[in-house]
Amino acid sequence: MSDTVVTAPESASESAPGRPRNRKRDQWIAFWLVPIFFNIFGVVFVPLSWMMPPRPPSSPAPAVVEFMQSHNLLIACAILTLSFGLAPVSNAVYLIQIKRMSVSPVFRYSMMVGAMTGAIVGMLFPMFCFGLGAFRSGYEPSTLRMLYDFGYLAFIGSLGCFCVMWMAFGLAIILDKNNILPKWLGYYTVWQYVSELIAAPVWISKSGPFAWNGLMTFWFAMVLYVSWQIIVYVCIFRAIKNQPDHTLENAWLHRDAAPGGPRPKADA
Amino acid sequence: MTKVAEESGSDISDTGRIAHLRSHVPGELSMWFFVIGDLLIFGAYFIGYVYYRGQDPDLFLQSQARLNLDIGAINTVILLTSSLFVALGTSAARNDKVQEAIRLFGIAFALGVAFPVMKAFEYIPEVTAGVTPGTNLFFMYYFVMTGLHLCHVTLGLVILGFVIRSLRVSAKPRMSFVETAATYWHMVDLLWILLFALLYLMR
Numbered sequence: 001m002s003d004t005v006v007t008a009p010e011s012a013s014e015s016a017p018g019r020p021r022n023r024k025r026d027q028w029i030a031f032w033l034v035p036i037f038f039n040i041f042g043v044v045f046v047p048l049s050w051m052m053p054p055r056p057p058s059s060p061a062p063a064v065v066e067f068m069q070s071h072n073l074l075i076a077c078a079i080l081t082l083s084f085g086l087a088p089v090s091n092a093v094y095l096i097q098i099k100r101m102s103v104s105p106v107f108r109y110s111m112m113v114g115a116m117t118g119a120i121v122g123m124l125f126p127m128f129c130f131g132l133g134a135f136r137s138g139y140e141p142s143t144l145r146m147l148y149d150f151g152y153l154a155f156i157g158s159l160g161c162f163c164v165m166w167m168a169f170g171l172a173i174i175l176d177k178n179n180i181l182p183k184w185l186g187y188y189t190v191w192q193y194v195s196e197l198i199a200a201p202v203w204i205s206k207s208g209p210f211a212w213n214g215l216m217t218f219w220f221a222m223v224l225y226v227s228w229q230i231i232v233y234v235c236i237f238r239a240i241k242n243q244p245d246h247t248l249e250n251a252w253l254h255r256d257a258a259p260g261g262p263r264p265k266a267d268a
Numbered sequence: 269m270t271k272v273a274e275e276s277g278s279d280i281s282d283t284g285r286i287a288h289l290r291s292h293v294p295g296e297l298s299m300w301f302f303v304i305g306d307l308l309i310f311g312a313y314f315i316g317y318v319y320y321r322g323q324d325p326d327l328f329l330q331s332q333a334r335l336n337l338d339i340g341a342i343n344t345v346i347l348l349t350s351s352l353f354v355a356l357g358t359s360a361a362r363n364d365k366v367q368e369a370i371r372l373f374g375i376a377f378a379l380g381v382a383f384p385v386m387k388a389f390e391y392i393p394e395v396t397a398g399v400t401p402g403t404n405l406f407f408m409y410y411f412v413m414t415g416l417h418l419c420h421v422t423l424g425l426v427i428l429g430f431v432i433r434s435l436r437v438s439a440k441p442r443m444s445f446v447e448t449a450a451t452y453w454h455m456v457d458l459l460w461i462l463l464f465a466l467l468y469l470m471r
Contacts (some may be wrong), residue, residue, distance in 0.1 A: 099434075183296070183298035184297075184298045184301040184302070187299075187301060187305070188301035188305070190302070191305060194416065194419070197416075197419075198416070201401060201408055203414060204401055204402045204408070205402075205408065208320070208405055208408075209316055209405070210405075210412070215316050216412070220312060220313070224309070268421050
């Protein structure tokens with residue numbers, strides 16, 4: 001999924017000689033954790049559990065039971081349980097950039113809260129639903145069916161939180177006068193959040209193009225999302241690389257002769 | 269849009285400026301990126317619609333007959349007229365006739381506001397009569413696509429509002445912003461024409 005990100009050139013670690021080498025090391029660690037996180041996600045969802053592409057909402061009961069109690073789903077849920085903590089790190093790289101923009105902090109906070117609630121509904125809920133089916137044997141088929149519906153609807157139909165999150169991100173890019181990220185990326189983000197809205201009909205349709213495995217709600221949205229995700233990381237990479245060291249939020253840490261010694265951070 | 273500007277702004281003393289207008293793309297390039305991409309995305313949705321329509325033409329035709337064609341046609345005229353006033357307003361702003369531009373953009377804005385109002389007159393009787401996105405695939409497409417377009421109209425009205433404000437505040441209009449807004453509004457208009465043809469008229 002994030003191949004192009006991996007092929008991007010090396011970080012600017014060797015640019016400054018001497019002891020204080022790379023003042024962006026923290027950001028680069030956060031940044032490179034993101035492709036790792038998404039690759040784990042990709043492996044878990046696609047070839048390991050075949051949770052994605054989504055199974056049909058109208059699957060017959062035996063197919064649902066077999067999927068919910070499969071071994072691979074259990075392994076997938078175990079990996080997710082151990083790695084979902086990387087999600088906040090992936091959002092940190094956006095928030096650092098949005099803080100540099102000449103926009104109201106409302107955008108940053110909206111994005112932060114949207115990302116948190118989005119991760120709870122879109123990632124933790126499905127993980128619990130599929131995990132319950134995989135780890136706890138003995139549930140009735142009808143209960144497994146409910147967990148199956150719950151898991152998929154939470155995963156694909158959890159539009160509101162992500163929608164607000166990306167809306168805040170997109171608008172911040174468009175309104176920003178510091179040109180931290182390119183304007184067209186802001187517009188691209190607008191499509192991305194609108195495609196999240198298009199997922200609303202998954203609650204109504206059980207088959208056809210608007211079901212959770214449908215052309216309109218899943219496939220079009222996926223094409224937009226995956227390409228957007230790769231492009232946004234390339235842009236974030238360039239934004240981190242191009243930021244002058246003295247404008248870093250933690251630049252005061254590195255000032256050798258800072259008058260009055262180290263000073264506390266002004267804001268969160 | 270550019271054409272209108274070229275025709276109405278034919279003061280001989282202004283030839284240098286007009287030549288400049290001819291050579292550049294109106295508005296900001298990033299807005300053109302958005303417009304072209306948005307049209308491509310809607311194009312993909314339209315292809316999806318036509319494909320699923322082909323799977324069950326009878327259902328789509330019968331459902332289509334239940335739409336309110338009159339309001340659809342009125343809304344088409346409203347948006348087209350609004351677009352015309354945006355073009356005239358842009359042309360006036362280019363010729364530094366700020367007061368006239370404010371008036372023309374005001375008319376365009378008022379017509380734009382009439383669109384969602386008419387849409388409400390269309391949606392509410394449909395929903396109260398039990399026609400919802402859950403009724404069948406045609407109505408799902410109808411509500412999703414017109415709803416998506418309505419989001420675009422709402423955003424366009426916000427942008428037009430900012431244009432009017434910017435024209436009021438400064439004596440010298442920020443042409444790139446006015447043109448960017450006009451480009452967006454024309455796209456909203458174009459999308460509606462396509463939607464109207466596909467959802468209301470296609471037989």
